[in-house]
Amino acid sequence: MIKSGRSQLEIHLMAQEFSQKSKILFRPKRLEKKQRSKHKKIIFGVLFLIIFAGAIYFFFFSTTFQIKNALIIASEKNISADLVAQVQNSVRDFFQMRFFFVRRDNLFVFQENELKDYLISKFPEISDAKIERSSEKNLAEREIKIYLTKREMAAIWCETDLASAATGELKPVEEENFEPVTSTAATISESEAVRPKEEIKKCFYVDGEGVVFEEAPLTFGALIVLVKDFSGDEISLGARIAEPKFIEFILDARDWLAKNSDVSLAEFSIDKEDRQLRGLTSEEWQIVFNESQTAAEQGFIIKKVLEQEIKDKRRDLEYFDLRIENRIYYKYRNQDSKEDNTQK
Structure with a gap:
């Protein structure tokens, strides 16, 4: 019985020894494969990061x-x-x-409209900046062309203060081709009757869009449209001082009267x-306009x-x-304000 017990113990010890030997003989091979696979992943990951970073930099x-090169062309x-x-x-x-750490002269980041808006905001006298890139055939030149268009003066607009005023009364004249309007009198406030x-203070050039684009000298002349602004609004470069329709009305009124009635504004x-x-x-007589009607009608x-x-x-x-x-309505100078000039 003792020998049998020893043999069982020996068998158990032999089994343990065999198990340990099998671990030593076979398990390291599996670990080696896993380690090689892990090393490959690390290497490929590092290579990918290097290539990706290189591409980003490139x-x-x-x-x-x-x-x-940026070629500026004055059109x-x-x-x-x-x-x-x-x-x-x-x-x-x-x-x-x-733009996110990338210079804006990079061809992949550069936007024509952004440069155009930047130049127009910085230079009010520029109305347009057309930008062209190099063609695909000449892409290696990496050149852009900027065609500048300057605003054209439509009027000289002056900040003006009112120093004194006088009063007067308006008298009506009804046109036979127009339906009469119920109204018996019309008066004008101070500063309306006489100049x-x-x-x-300051004068500026204004274009047809009503945009103030440059300081101007106070100039008079037959070819110059002068607007004196008593509104008290401060005028600044690049601002829109009036709507395009308002500028158009002024120009139309001036041109129509000069051409058709020998009246020079x-x-x-x-x-x-x-x-x-x-x-x-x-x-030296005034015309008070109605902007709801066309200049030609008035x-x-x-x-x-x-x-x-x-x-005469x-x-x-x-x-x-x-x-x-x-x-x-019209009024003569030094006319009695009660005198009736109504034409029926």
């Missing part, structure tokens, strides 16, 4: 895809060499800006209280009254007023 941070003769040089410097500044004293003014538009003729009324009613007394006029639709 496409976004190296000079390979940076715009090499009009009124663009000075000084303005072109300033725009060139601003383009360089724009390219130094970054007031004034103090001009020397300047326009905008009232402080109600921003009412007025025109001052070269004969010009036709003025022409008819001048020919049929005023005739034009130089004695003080003003015309067309603010009330389908009616026109």
